[in-house]
Amino acid sequence: MSKLNIDYDPIQSAIFQALSLAPSAHDALDQLVDCWTDIQSANAARRLAVRIAQEKIFSARDLDALECMLLPLIEVVDTGRRTEFISDENHVRGGYHIEELEPKARDLESKIQPLKSLLTTLQTLGRLRRSEQIALTLRGEDMT
Numbered sequence: 001m002s003k004l005n006i007d008y009d010p011i012q013s014a015i016f017q018a019l020s021l022a023p024s025a026h027d028a029l030d031q032l033v034d035c036w037t038d039i040q041s042a043n044a045a046r047r048l049a050v051r052i053a054q055e056k057i058f059s060a061r062d063l064d065a066l067e068c069m070l071l072p073l074i075e076v077v078d079t080g081r082r083t084e085f086i087s088d089e090n091h092v093r094g095g096y097h098i099e100e101l102e103p104k105a106r107d108l109e110s111k112i113q114p115l116k117s118l119l120t121t122l123q124t125l126g127r128l129r130r131s132e133q134i135a136l137t138l139r140g141e142d143m144t
Contacts, residue, residue, distance in 0.1 A: 080105020
């Protein structure tokens with residue numbers, strides 16, 4: 001059997017990528033069960049996990065749910081980020097920055113990475129769909 005070639009259609013390619021990321025995103029949600037501090041967040045995560053498992057993650061509502069679920073977790077990771085300036089007289093700017101994550105933030109970052117990848121792919125898919133709508137509109141307009 002030959003290799004699957006979906007490069008001719010960027011929307012189909014993005015859909016395929018999202019479907020490929022779905023299992024790891026679903027597993028990530030299972031690993032994050034202890035992160036939900038309130039019942040609403042826990043229920044939202046559970047609903048999203050079901051939609052991911054059913055491969056029904058292509059609506060704007062799903063994208064919004066994923067973003068809303070990820071934002072507080074990303075903020076937690078960001079609060080665990082430490083930046084230090086190292087002076088170096090031989091460096092063009094007099095030194096450089098080193099960025100590190102505290103262990104808990106690093107652990108959370110690795111757990112949410114599959115969800116962030118899925119989010120990025122779904123955002124790309126949304127932009128591709130919107131660009132196709134705009135292109136269809138512009139093709140139908142009279143340019144005189």
